[in-house]
Amino acid sequence: MVPPSAIETITEPVTQTNAYLRLHPAGTGNYTDFSSGNNYKREKEEQGGDGVKPASYPNYLPTWDPKQKYPPLEHFEHYEHGKEADPSFPNLLPSGTRITDLTPTTGTEVDGIQLSSLSDAGKDELARFVAERKVVAFRNQDFAGLPIDQALEYGGYFGRHHVHPTSGSPADHPEIHLVHRAAGDELLNTLLDTRTSSVAWHSDVTYEQQPPGTTFLYILDSPDTGGDTLFANTAEAYNRLSPGFQERLHGLKAVHSGVEQVNNSLKRGGVNRRDPVINEHPIVRTHPVTGEKALFVNPNFTREIVGYKKEESDAILKFLYDHIAYGADFHVRIKWAKGTVVVWDNRVTQHTALLDWKNGQRRHLARITPQAERPYETPFRA
Numbered sequence: 020m021v022p023p024s025a026i027e028t029i030t031e032p033v034t035q036t037n038a039y040l041r042l043h044p045a046g047t048g049n050y051t052d053f054s055s056g057n058n059y060k061r062e063k064e065e066q067g068g069d070g071v072k073p074a075s076y077p078n079y080l081p082t083w084d085p086k087q088k089y090p091p092l093e094h095f096e097h098y099e100h101g102k103e104a105d106p107s108f109p110n111l112l113p114s115g116t117r118i119t120d121l122t123p124t125t126g127t128e129v130d131g132i133q134l135s136s137l138s139d140a141g142k143d144e145l146a147r148f149v150a151e152r153k154v155v156a157f158r159n160q161d162f163a164g165l166p167i168d169q170a171l172e173y174g175g176y177f178g179r180h181h182v183h184p185t186s187g188s189p190a191d192h193p194e195i196h197l198v199h200r201a202a203g204d205e206l207l208n209t210l211l212d213t214r215t216s217s218v219a220w221h222s223d224v225t226y227e228q229q230p231p232g233t234t235f236l237y238i239l240d241s242p243d244t245g246g247d248t249l250f251a252n253t254a255e256a257y258n259r260l261s262p263g264f265q266e267r268l269h270g271l272k273a274v275h276s277g278v279e280q281v282n283n284s285l286k287r288g289g290v291n292r293r294d295p296v297i298n299e300h301p302i303v304r305t306h307p308v309t310g311e312k313a314l315f316v317n318p319n320f321t322r323e324i325v326g327y328k329k330e331e332s333d334a335i336l337k338f339l340y341d342h343i344a345y346g347a348d349f350h351v352r353i354k355w356a357k358g359t360v361v362v363w364d365n366r367v368t369q370h371t372a373l374l375d376w377k378n379g380q381r382r383h384l385a386r387i388t389p390q391a392e393r394p395y396e397t398p399f400r401a
């Protein structure tokens with residue numbers, strides 16, 4: 020066989036990905052990724068040693084299988100259980116439950132119930148309660164100790180499991196998205212050499228046609244201090260705008276891209292389980308249970324406003340990103356503790372991890388990510 024010539028020109032078909040990369044330059048948003056990728060030593064995490072404790076939940080250590088390749092996601096009819104819920108939450112929050120609102124608008128802490136033993140009526144109430152409070156931290160849960168199959172069966176009540184295109188997952192459970200930084204990981208020593216902070220506001224996988232709704236994140240191992248997660252209430256962010264500006268945003272759509280996330284994964288030797296997609300969503304979406312309107316753009320995945328010129332689109336998106344990021348009076352900070360399960364509504368919140376712990380301690384969490392309805396908007400009402 021004749022070896023390929025080093026100077027021969029190869030003509031490659033333009034894939035959808037390449038074409039979209041040209042059409043959608045980053046604008047004011049940039050995909051930011053601090054995931055640790057597959058460069059950790061599994062044995063070391065399993066066994067510990069040298070003063071390091073073994074991982075508490077080795078069944079949740081991440082794997083990446085380059086052979087996993089999935090077809091494009093198809094539309095499914097989402098059933099929103101929150102609509103069925105008793106608004107006084109008798110099954111979720113029976114008397115004696117300790118309930119602490121963390122701020123007036125955003126975030127609640129609950130102690131004294133087990134999510135894992137909720138009836139269906141309790142799960143319906145969970146969906147509604149989380150939609151109202153935006154993010155709820157349930158303390159002292161047994162959830163992380165359930166067999167993974169059982170945890171997934173539970174989460175599947177809330178919608179079809181999203182399989183992430185690039186993230187690590189426990190072996191044989193691609194529906195679990197893992198956040199994992201191994202003990203001794205070096206990134207935190209250099210992260211701030213090139214950035215001023217680790218804050219990267221986003222809602223999850225908004226490039227999908229049906230992004231997630233009621234979403235679960237539970238702690239497996241956490242640093243002694245630091246590694247908190249911040250949440251922003253994007254319904255309240257919408258409410259803070261003047262009626263004139265709210266009205267201006269209604270009817271607009273923005274482009275959300277999954278291309279950069281996949282490219283980033285491939286660049287660091289990671290996987291691409293499903294070809295990236297690009298979708299347009301309304302900038303103001305309506306929540307199917309509460310009827311609230313919320314801003315639905317984020318710098319990680321939103322690229323441009325449909326039909327606007329670049330400068331116009333960049334200026335408005337930058338204003339919205341800044342507005343959401345600076346609004347500390349509609350943010351809440353969740354501190355992780357052993358047994359904590361945080362449930363948020365991805366339709367009406369954004370979040371960011373804080374990578375601020377200093378000494379190479381392990382941080383390990385698992386996410387269950389049920390998809391919801393395709394975002395829709397209802398008419399502006401002053």
Ligand SMILES: O=C(O)CCC(=O)C(=O)O
Binds near residue numbers: 198223248371384386
């Ligand atoms: O690590 C965290 O605190 C949050 C990570 C994250 O963005 C997610 O799980 O969706």
Ligand SMILES: [Fe+2]
Binds near residue numbers: 221222223370
């Ligand atoms: Fe996230």
